[in-house]
Amino acid sequence: MEPEPGTQRTAKIPVKIWFFAHVILITLWTLPQPPRDENGMMRQDTGLNKFLYWTDAKVRNSGPQRMYVSSTGLWQYWDMFAPDPLNTDYYVTADIQFLDGSQKNFEYPRIATMNLAQKFVNERFRKFIERAHSDEYLYLWPTTAQWMAGQHFTDPKNPPVAVRLNYHSRRIPPPTPKMPEPWNYEIQPYYDYVVDQSKLFKDKGLTIPEGQF
Numbered sequence: 001m002e003p004e005p006g007t008q009r010t011a012k013i014p015v016k017i018w019f020f021a022h023v024i025l026i027t028l029w030t031l032p033q034p035p036r037d038e039n040g041m042m043r044q045d046t047g048l049n050k051f052l053y054w055t056d057a058k059v060r061n062s063g064p065q066r067m068y069v070s071s072t073g074l075w076q077y078w079d080m081f082a083p084d085p086l087n088t089d090y091y092v093t094a095d096i097q098f099l100d101g102s103q104k105n106f107e108y109p110r111i112a113t114m115n116l117a118q119k120f121v122n123e124r125f126r127k128f129i130e131r132a133h134s135d136e137y138l139y140l141w142p143t144t145a146q147w148m149a150g151q152h153f154t155d156p157k158n159p160p161v162a163v164r165l166n167y168h169s170r171r172i173p174p175p176t177p178k179m180p181e182p183w184n185y186e187i188q189p190y191y192d193y194v195v196d197q198s199k200l201f202k203d204k205g206l207t208i209p210e211g212q213f
Contacts, residue, residue, distance in 0.1 A: 028059045029069055030076050090169040090185075092129050094148040097162040099212075106148050133167055133190070141165065145193035149200060156206055165191040 011019070034042045034052040044050045059065060069075050092108040109125040132140040149160035168185040201208045 025059070025065055025069065026074060028055050029074075031055050087172045088169055089172055090133075090167065092133050093166045093168065094145065095164040095166065096149060096152050096160050097164075099158050099161050102158075104152060106152060108148070133165075138191075141191045142193055145191065146196060146199065149193075149195045150203055153200055153204060156201070156209060157212075159197065159200055160195050161197075162195060163193045164189050165193070 031052055033056050034044065034049040037043050042049075042053050042056070044053050091110050091112075094106045094108070096104045096106055098104070108129055109122055111119055111123065111126045114122060129144075131137050132144050145163040145165055148165075149163050153159055167188045167190050169188070170185045197208060
């Protein structure tokens with residue numbers, strides 16, 4: 001609806017306050033982390049680094065503003081950019097144990113092993129496991145392990161009964177004129193899970209055989 005002649009359209013004071021507070025908060029949130037020293041600690045040796053350290057500790061990692069930005073999906077991180085890009089390559093696997101005692105290893109979908117067409121439709125797997133493997137999101141571990149068990153549930157007489165999640169990681173060295181020889185991943189088991197049989201069978205539309213458990 002157009003304003004009447006002689007009137008001026010303007011936002012109300014609370015809307016203006018929210019708008020400017022929002023712009024300031026998002027600007028602070030998107031500032032990069034300070035560079036790290038040789039021990040991996042965030043540097044606070046200059047005024048700029050002290051300010052970047054403060055925004056990381058007080059804006060991104062504490063207070064009601066963190067809940068506001070996270071719950072509205074407005075968060076942003078600059079992990080892949082300078083001055084401190086990610087320097088760890090990792091992936092997740094699962095050791096799946098079946099009722100008869102046999103085991104099978106399952107590698108969570110890895111973008112690095114897919115062709116270009118597969119990468120476009122499977123990026124969500126990488127983004128999920130990027131968060132789901134960390135201690136901050138440990139509430140996702142049972143769901144992740146249960147899903148992995150379901151991917152290998154093919155025989156109602158021999159269902160998966162336990163899952164162990166493993167974290168594979170290696171540090172990426174700085175670029176040099178001569179790259180080092182291939183180096184191996186370090187493997188760290190981080191979660192053991194007993195499969196929920198009722199959910200496993202229900203998700204497949206099956207009934208647990210009588211006397212099997």
